[in-house]
Amino acid sequence: MSQHAPVINTNTPVQHFIRSIIEADLKSGKHRCIATRFPPEPNGYLHVGHAKSICLNFGLAEDYQGGCNLRFDDTNPEKESEEYALAIQEDVRWLGFQWNGAVRWASDYFQALYDFAEALIEKGLAYVDDLTPEAMREYRGTLTQAGRDSPYRERSVAENLDLFRRMKAGEYPDGAKTLRVKIDMASPNINMRDPVIYRIKRAHHIRTGDTWVIYPMYDYTHCISDALENITHSLCTLEFEDHRPLYDWVLDQLPVPSHPQQIEFSRLELHYTVTSKRKLNQLVTQGLVSGWDDPRMPTIHGMRRRGYTPEGIREFTRRIGISKSENVIDMAVLEGCIREDLEAKAPRVMAVVHPLKVVLTNYQDGVTASRSAGFHPNHPEFGERDVPIGREIWVEQDDFSADPPVGWQRLTPGGEVRLRYSYVIKCDEVVKDAAGKVVELRCSIDHDTLGKNPQGRKVKGVIHWVSAEHAKPVETRLYERLFTDPEPDGHKDRDFLTFLNPDSLQIAQGWIESCIQDAAPETRYQFERLGYFCADRFDHKPGERLVFNRAVGLKDVWSSGPGNKGQV
């Protein structure tokens, strides 16, 4: 490496303002130990944006020897499910993190939250309101106009307590009443204009069943849950900045064991995809993808199935950093991290995705020899395998051109090329079908080129291939970006679905070296010159049906990179 090449120190933390706050708090003695939490709502699968939040919260806990809780924010019973909750736990573990103690649920605190609400009523800080949602909106005012007090705002403590208990007892229909905190209807911050903290909703809850007909609102639930868990730093995305005064107000009124500090950072957004559970859900329910784990989805399940590595995703979140400024990151940054990780650790084999038959006319049984090849140039410990040759081989259709551009180094009539780990061959004849499509090449072997350069001439091109007799059939799934526009949800006049890429999935039937036939699902390989592939988690059956997903391509497929120099 040249002295001027940038050195990327992977795994060293990148300093950011949240780390600085934590370091100052540890130094000053404000906290002896930090506690963070990751608080997903179990209403969908996690996406790459959540991965940023997971890596931040769990990563900080690791770095500063603290703990990070996994807490489900399960206050919206209609949208939540056990399937989502299980998938989220699987994702956190797959990324390589372990939460502190048991999984927590906001619903664990439903009774405590209810008791605190009664305490607020008793302090004259909460009241039952009968305004309809429309009226409440009207009373709330606007950004430029103060709100007005609800006509129910001055109910007595006794009346409020009675009404709230009757709300809980199920005496009123859904939506008929709410419990609101009494702050300031003229506050410039709309979140402080007597926000609702309880609503009536008859919905079956995944944890508490039909026990409750009133449910606490997110803003009220979240700060108290944080405080009850003695979270020190409650990290959330920027849209909660205006909710922070409410977070602090609620905790200031109640006898909670701690008062965590809410700190906001900017959301991750990625070009060419969407990071909103609602929109991802739309893709799934409309059947536009095969499911939440479709390898084109930016979900953690999708990225996993596609072949992305947890280490690559963690490195990505480290590189993009944490700040308060809006950041839309190019997909290429994520792909680069995955590629770098796989380049270093994926064994390399040969597969032909779009096969073209080549007959080696002067192949001689017992004379034409095979060679063995290492699985990785930098990892001799990965071992070697035999790369057998036979009379018929498969090469990539793209590696032949009857009318090649200038500088072509692959197969062409009369041209020579080296078969990776094997001989130099020359294309003598092109066989076409009735429609004029090339269906076979007839080539001759230069028997004097196994492991050495040909005499008196240079053969620069090297192509991958497999022996027809020895290879196994393989299905490959080649993915392109799911959307054709860098910001599919950034257009006011067009729905994001109109930017779906119709060519985002191509399925090809090809051939692969038999040495991988027993590979377990989720094993990753570099297919030489084609990219990094991962045995499909669900459809790949070792020894039976080989199915590989392309995780990411090689950086520069046709450059004079290592795979294309004249290795012999």
Ligand code: ATP
């Ligand atoms: P979505 O808008 O996709 O539904 P959400 O914020 O409603 O996301 P939650 O389940 O509430 O989803 O999120 C759990 C945590 O993940 C929250 O702390 C949230 O701030 C964080 N998070 C969600 N999306 C992103 C993102 N794009 N970038 C960084 N953090 C995110």
Ligand code: MG
């Ligand atoms: Mg949310």
